[in-house]
Amino acid sequence: MGCDYLAEPPSYSQFFQNYLLPNKPVLIGPRVISSWPAYHAWASHADPDNPQIDWDYLSDVYGEHEVMVADCATREFSDQKRETMRFRDLVALWKAGHGGALYAKDWHLARAVATAAPPPSPSPAPSSPSRGPALGSFYATPALFRDDWMNAYYSACTADDFRFVYAGAAHTFTPLHRDVYASYSWSTNVAGRKRWWLFPPAQTPLLGGEARGDVVPSGWYHQVENLTACISINHNWCNSVNLPALYESMCAKVEEVERALEDVQELLAQNGTDWRGEWTRIVQDVVEKDAGWNWVTFWKMVLHALRIASGCEDQTSSLWEPASPELTPPWSFIKARVRPCFDDFIRREQCEFELVEGLRGVVDAVGAALQINGAREPYSL
The missing domain is CATH 2.60.120.650 (Cupin)
Incomplete structure (x- = not known):
């Protein structure tokens, strides 16, 4: 190529x-x-x-x-x-x-x-x-x-x-x-x-x-x-265009860590009936230490971007000048890229959005943001 x-x-x-x-x-x-x-x-x-x-x-x-x-x-x-x-x-x-x-x-x-x-x-x-x-x-x-x-x-x-x-x-x-x-x-x-x-x-x-x-x-x-x-x-x-690739990479990293810690999972399962929450916390902690992110970070980033892109909230920083609408895809495109990742995440068998402290509120807010009918349509693709 x-x-x-x-x-x-x-x-x-x-x-x-x-x-x-x-x-x-x-x-x-x-x-x-x-x-x-x-x-x-x-x-x-x-x-x-x-x-x-x-x-x-x-x-x-x-x-x-x-x-x-x-x-x-x-x-x-x-x-x-x-x-x-x-x-x-x-x-x-x-x-x-x-x-x-x-x-x-x-x-x-x-x-x-x-x-x-x-x-x-x-x-x-x-x-x-x-x-x-x-x-x-x-x-x-x-x-x-x-x-x-x-x-x-x-x-x-x-x-x-x-x-x-x-x-x-x-x-x-x-x-x-x-x-x-x-x-x-x-x-x-x-x-x-x-x-x-x-x-x-x-x-x-x-x-x-x-x-x-x-x-x-x-x-x-x-x-x-x-x-x-x-x-x-x-x-x-990253942005909405490559977000699906980031999501797939996050899923792969979680699975890699889970395989590496299978013995820990077995030990937790033997020592108590309510072990899934502790297991999920351990996995997410290792994922974060390995590359700096976990699911909380990922979905907080997505939520921050959606709130800005939809025009609902100005979450800018003096350290970063946000992109103007003509330098971003349309709101409809952004939602279409995020939605499959969101739907897949809430269906994951690991149920992280239920088990990771603080994540349920972030994920619910992402779902609410995806319901917004934004007005940022700078050009048609």
Whole structure:
């Protein structure tokens, strides 16, 4: 399967029809990020084919932030060995010619900057007097990706999000993986080049490019290597289009955990007649620890999105600008994607909506939201 390259960002309807619905990857040219402060402040683009990352600037501005660092040369269980360090110390290692296998990953820089008291701004480099503000919003989510149920919910209702910065030297990499619960991913190189290997879902049983910006479809396994020193901004995201894939992935994860804990289930069943509630609680706790979500999180996210999409409630956050109606599918489409997941969930033999504390109220609220006749019909599909 080929991967389209678009020099200019498509319209939302083109993106929806050509990439979201068929679940296809796409590369979009650098113009989509040309207005970002990070594009101008983090690197010199005097030579567009060979931008130079300003590690001194990044260290001065963001050096005190703690970052998760993966050692790409050391494997630990099924992932790379990881540790936490100050970003300034990581840059110092690189500048001293050490730590070439170290890769800063999953850095929640946008949230950290937005929620922290701003320190005094450093003086700009003498040779770069117009390189933009040191702190504040260093990028804006492209319009095509703003219909994002994950980050809308997490930004408004939790202390977490799925917005990341990645920074590493040439040949650092992320091993083969599928993003959390089959979510979408978009990745934009602020500077540097990456090579992506993408495997569609049909090839999953067989598994045991270079660009400025990538959109990774739902459920596609992928591996990514930095061909040069590289710094990028990435989001995991989802919406009504890939919600069925997320739901199926959640169901599969629950079943995987249940199989792994069969001996616990047998022990609980032997020791008491009212064991199903405790068993369900244990399973959901393990599911959440494994990937950060459980059924409560999933349905709270869906409810948050439905209330916004139906126009019944403004559940926005200063950390996340919601998508305008012309950048989302029609309300009728959204309901049609959510309804089969909802109906299947309340019929599950595990009866989680009855047994998990607090979940019944959330699920009932989702059902009520699906009865709303919304007015958000920006265009017909």
